[in-house]
Amino acid sequence: MENRFEKQEEEKQDWGAYVKPPQTSRPSQESEASAQSSGEQLQRFEPRSETSSALCDIVREHLHALVENDGAIRPEQAAAMFAHLTICRDCAREFDELNRIVSVLNSMPLSPLPHDYSGLIMLRIEREMGGLYPLMDIPPNLATSSWTGEAAQQTSQSATQLNNRSLAGILSQTALPLWSRVVMLGAFFATLLLFLTSAWGRATLDATLSTVQDWLHQIAQATAEIPLLGAITAEAFNALSQSVHLLEETYLHIGANAMRGVFLDTAIAMGVYFIYQGRQKAKRAG
Amino acid sequence: MRTVTLVEQSDAELVRHTLCGDKSAYNTLVLRYQRQVYNLAYRMLGNAEDSGDLVQDTFIRAYGALASFRQDASFLTWLYKIASNLCIDQLRSRKTRSALSLDSEREEGREPANENRCNAPEDMAVRGAVQEVVHHAIQNLPERYRQVVVMRHLQDMSVEEIATALDLPTGTVKTHLFRAREMLRGRLRPALEMEADGK
Known part of the structure; x- marks a missing residue:
């Protein structure tokens, strides 16, 4: 494509980033007196030809981009345009006016805030959507963020305090609430016990009653080292370990079919529970 | 601590x-x-x-x-x-x-018939309220041009930021910005000339 600025090739100057045209040849924007002076200069050097008129159209088409000064116009093009502005009074006036408009707009101050709206906004948020956060699906995961430096440490500490200060904070770190996890844990142990104390289960595992007792005891010892709930869990497993014989007798007494019924009921209840949870979750997300 | x-x-x-x-x-x-x-x-x-x-x-x-x-x-x-x-x-x-849609006239590039419903720009400039004149001139721009002018010059956002905020291509943002400045140039010329005279 033909470079429309080639006609000005001999007038090219290397200004690097074209921020300002040469001050000596541009009409001044500061005062009427200097503008008149520049006007006289321009009148003296302004060529009168059709080529000049065509060039004016091209230059005016790009004047806004020149004012914007964002690199959209190459330096050599800018140089050619500035060269034209030194000899064309009309284009120079238009360029000055645009610069003044930009200058006036940029100097418009920010209006002062008539009121502090924060109190009203927070009140409306509390009233209209108070229970929106914390979202269960957004684990804070603040410790693994990419923040660096002192601000990162401060933020991490602050976030930890925020999350640890309440039971809700602890619960928000995982996807499921506490009572959900209790139901799941209970269902798991009910299934485990049913399996281990049934003849079929023990035959499958090739385990004797005393082996089952040993396993439960070992689980109790392992869980005892978990902080907080560990001690309680260990006690529960010890109790289960002692009551294996009782469970065995119960199983034999009520029969295998009844136990399978209990197992089936538990499975159905768990299924219903998880479907309900899924729907609640979808409703919240929607 | x-x-x-x-x-x-x-x-x-x-x-x-x-x-x-x-x-x-x-x-x-x-x-x-x-x-x-x-x-x-x-x-x-x-x-x-x-x-x-x-x-x-x-x-x-x-x-x-x-x-x-x-x-x-x-x-x-x-x-x-x-x-x-x-x-x-x-x-x-x-x-x-609004019964008379002034904005639609401006969208089509026509000057509203009652442009002088605000104080005349000349009068405001005489009172030295150039900022007020500019504010009213901005108010009279079509809304799509007003947006980019306010964001670019009054909020000091870059063209790219404006494009992101408005979901527009950067070329469109520039076009709106240039047209808005062109309109403002025409409307603010008397005020700016008076301001220059006052200096």
Whole structure:
């Protein structure tokens, strides 16, 4: 494509980033007196030809981009345009006016805030959507963020305090609430016990009653080292370990079919529970 | 023991804390940006009362949609996007209410018949209220041009930020900006000449 600025090739100057045209040849924007002076200069050097008129159209088409000064116009093009502005009074006036408009707009101050709206906004948020956060699906995961430096440490500490200060904070770190996890844990142990104390289960595992007792005891010892709930869990497993014989007798007494019924009921209840949870979750997300 | 103030925290951190249920973090964001949002609204809508309502609506809507905010993006640009959409909604509802649609005349490039319903620009310039003249000139721009002028020159946003906020290509933003300046040049010429005379 033909470079429309080639006609000005001999007038090219290397200004690097074209921020300002040469001050000596541009009409001044500061005062009427200097503008008149520049006007006289321009009148003296302004060529009168059709080529000049065509060039004016091209230059005016790009004047806004020149004012914007964002690199959209190459330096050599800018140089050619500035060269034209030194000899064309009309284009120079238009360029000055645009610069003044930009200058006036940029100097418009920010209006002062008539009121502090924060109190009203927070009140409306509390009233209209108070229970929106914390979202269960957004684990804070603040410790693994990419923040660096002192601000990162401060933020991490602050976030930890925020999350640890309440039971809700602890619960928000995982996807499921506490009572959900209790139901799941209970269902798991009910299934485990049913399996281990049934003849079929023990035959499958090739385990004797005393082996089952040993396993439960070992689980109790392992869980005892978990902080907080560990001690309680260990006690529960010890109790289960002692009551294996009782469970065995119960199983034999009520029969295998009844136990399978209990197992089936538990499975159905768990299924219903998880479907309900899924729907609640979808409703919240929607 | 070191005290940690929320003022020192970045927008992304405050957003995370808000999502974790800490409302004071969101309050900090409101305090930080309410003035910028107010100014955008004021330049777009032209009066303080509507602008105050719009500030509230912007922050409440932003709170509701905070989970969808991409935390690698600029929170302020995101706020501007919400605020400018609300501004346009409000301007359109005003248009609907107005029997004589002046704005539609401007959209078509025609000058409204009663352009002088505000004080004449010359009179204001004589009183030295150039900023007021400029404010009214901005008010009389078509809304799509007004948006980019306010964001570019009064909110000091880059063309790229404006494009992100308005969901427009950067070329379109530049075109709107250049046309807006061209309109302003025509309308503000008398005021600027008077200002130059006064110097």
